[in-house]
Amino acid sequence: MNLNHSATFDRLLARSAAINRAGWVLLSALTAHHSLGQAAPAPTAEVRKADTPVPLESPEPKSVLLPGAEKTHTPVSEESPSARLASILKIQSIDQRQERLIALGIEMGKTNPERGMQMFLNDFPPALDQQTFGVPVLRHWAEKQPLKALEACQQIPGGERRALAYSAVLAGWASVAPNEAAAWTLENLSGIYRRTAIARIGKVWASTAPRKAAGWALAYSSEVDQLFSLSEVMDTWADAYGQDAVEWSLALAAGKLRDFTLSKAMFKWADYFPKTAAEWIITHPETLWLMPRVAARWGQHDPAAASAWLDNNVSATVAQESRQAMVLEWAEYSPRIAFEWAVTYLKGSSREVAFSAVFSKWASEYPQEALLSALDLNDETERHIALASVFSAWCGQDLEAFSAWLKQQKPGIEKDIGIEQLADVLISSKPADMLSEILTMQNQARLQRSLTLHYQDWKLIQPQAAEAWLKLHPNAVRLMPP
Numbered sequence: 303m304n305l306n307h308s309a310t311f312d313r314l315l316a317r318s319a320a321i322n323r324a325g326w327v328l329l330s331a332l333t334a335h336h337s338l339g340q341a342a343p344a345p346t347a348e349v350r351k352a353d354t355p356v357p358l359e360s361p362e363p364k365s366v367l368l369p370g371a372e373k374t375h376t377p378v379s380e381e382s383p384s385a386r387l388a389s390i391l392k393i394q395s396i397d398q399r400q401e402r403l404i405a406l407g408i409e410m411g412k413t414n415p416e417r418g419m420q421m422f423l424n425d426f427p428p429a430l431d432q433q434t435f436g437v438p439v440l441r442h443w444a445e446k447q448p449l450k451a452l453e454a455c456q457q458i459p460g461g462e463r464r465a466l467a468y469s470a471v472l473a474g475w476a477s478v479a480p481n482e483a484a485a486w487t488l489e490n491l492s493g494i495y496r497r498t499a500i501a502r503i504g505k506v507w508a509s510t511a512p513r514k515a516a517g518w519a520l521a522y523s524s525e526v527d528q529l530f531s532l533s534e535v536m537d538t539w540a541d542a543y544g545q546d547a548v549e550w551s552l553a554l555a556a557g558k559l560r561d562f563t564l565s566k567a568m569f570k571w572a573d574y575f576p577k578t579a580a581e582w583i584i585t586h587p588e589t590l591w592l593m594p595r596v597a598a599r600w601g602q603h604d605p606a607a608a609s610a611w612l613d614n615n616v617s618a619t620v621a622q623e624s625r626q627a628m629v630l631e632w633a634e635y636s637p638r639i640a641f642e643w644a645v646t647y648l649k650g651s652s653r654e655v656a657f658s659a660v661f662s663k664w665a666s667e668y669p670q671e672a673l674l675s676a677l678d679l680n681d682e683t684e685r686h687i688a689l690a691s692v693f694s695a696w697c698g699q700d701l702e703a704f705s706a707w708l709k710q711q712k713p714g715i716e717k718d719i720g721i722e723q724l725a726d727v728l729i730s731s732k733p734a735d736m737l738s739e740i741l742t743m744q745n746q747a748r749l750q751r752s753l754t755l756h757y758q759d760w761k762l763i764q765p766q767a768a769e770a771w772l773k774l775h776p777n778a779v780r781l782m783p784p
Contacts (some may be wrong), residue, residue, distance in 0.1 A: 383410060383417060387425055387435070400434050407435040411442030418443070419454045433463075437470045444474030448483070451475075465498045471500040480507040484518055495668040497530040512539035516563075518549060528559065530584070536566040544571025545582065553585065568592050569599060576600030577611065584615055593620055594627035601628030609647060626652040630659050637664035641675060655685055661688045665695035677716070689716060693723035701727065718743040722752050733760040734771050741778060754782045 393399040410418030418439040426432035444449040475483035507515035519531035540547040547567035554560040572579040589645040600608035612621040632640035664672035676688035711717040743749040761768040
């Protein structure tokens with residue numbers, strides 16, 4: 303299978319939350335560049351040759367004619383590679399330009415990589431087009447001459463661009479000799495250079511020998527390095543053989559590394575076969591903590607079937623936790639539908655947690671729309687929870703618009719909740735103004751709680767200013783506990 307998958311872990315549940323926090327931060331950085339290191343599809347038709355013949359170690363494979371060019375049987379191109387590149391860079395359509403840059407990069411990487419590298423360094427501004435061309439040049443160069451390609455990476459300025467170049471070269475080398483590529487990486491690279499490279503090596507290696515790749519990744523002494531490499535290995539392995547990857551992970555010693563690999567493999571498996579993955583969990587009770595997230599993946603495709611299966615196969619508590627996870631996942635792409643489903647299927651604390659998350663996501667994009675639905679809730683507690691989430695998200699999206707809206711509201715509980723959320727945002731920059739605004743709240747319990755909290759915080763930072771304000775507002779003294 304070769305489907306796109308969702309973002310690396312954003313909400314690991316239960317025991318998986320114990321994974322090293324630093325590892326997660328770096329994993330997020332890696333995900334941003336994941337797609338840049340992937341090889342383009344192999345070309346299928348004939349392409350015009352470069353001007354200068356280049357001796358190869360083996361006969362040149364048949365390549366493709368760049369889109370838009372006419373077929374020719376002439377062995378030498380009428381245009382130089384640089385001229386062809388200049389023509390491609392003039393194409394306005396991003397998709398067409400990227401496609402032709404990849405094809406030209408593959409051709410240069412196979413036929414004249416040194417020339418391709420010079421084009422990469424000299425004929426581009428430092429932008430995405432340069433990476434689109436350079437990655438296939440370096441990757442295909444490394445299939446035959448990895449050390450020369452690695453040496454060429456030194457010409458690229460240090461930092462992110464060089465890290466991407468190293469990972470492209472080492473991915474190409476790993477496609478023909480993964481052990482050698484891995485050994486060179488460990489001996490010669492460190493920091494983010496090593497981590498991005500081992501992630502790419504792990505992904506390429508796991509596509510043909512996942513058990514060997516996983517064993518190699520486990521050998522690291524650095525936990526962060528393990529996370530980088532195992533993340534890609536397990537993702538690639540489970541993409542093709544989900545159950546094998548899950549069972550390999552379960553055989554590891556108990557601990558956060560097993561939890562990490564197990565969850566990584568399980569959630570990928572659940573992308574394709576959620577019911578099969580859920581049934582496997584039932585037969586392995588020690589993995590029941592994974593059920594909510596698996597149900598969430600299932601719920602993306604068929605929430606009714608997932609909900610019915612949960613009722614028949616797990617406890618009421620696990621079923622509610624799983625439905626809550628389904629709603630949270632759903633809210634990322636359709637908060638209105640997630641809310642409507644939660645109203646029907648969730649109860650108690652699970653429903654309250656789900657409402658908070660759904661309305662927060664909803665209001666971050668459409669605050670007025672979310673507000674209307676929150677106001678329609680009949681249960682007072684649920685309505686207040688939803689309103690607090692809406693107002694908090696609205697403050698983050700457009701503070702000026704929310705402040706203007708709040709000023710126009712009549713005194714009442716809705717305005718009190720809005721003042722609470724506004725105070726959370728502005729108390730550090732406008733403490734006196736916000737404390738005075740809090741004093742206008744109608745609900746005495748909310749007023750006292752908010753006033754006491756924010757005044758005490760202000761007093762710790764600016765005691766003289768806080769005392770001066772209090773002298774001007776003697777009624778505030780009576781509202782706060784001594």
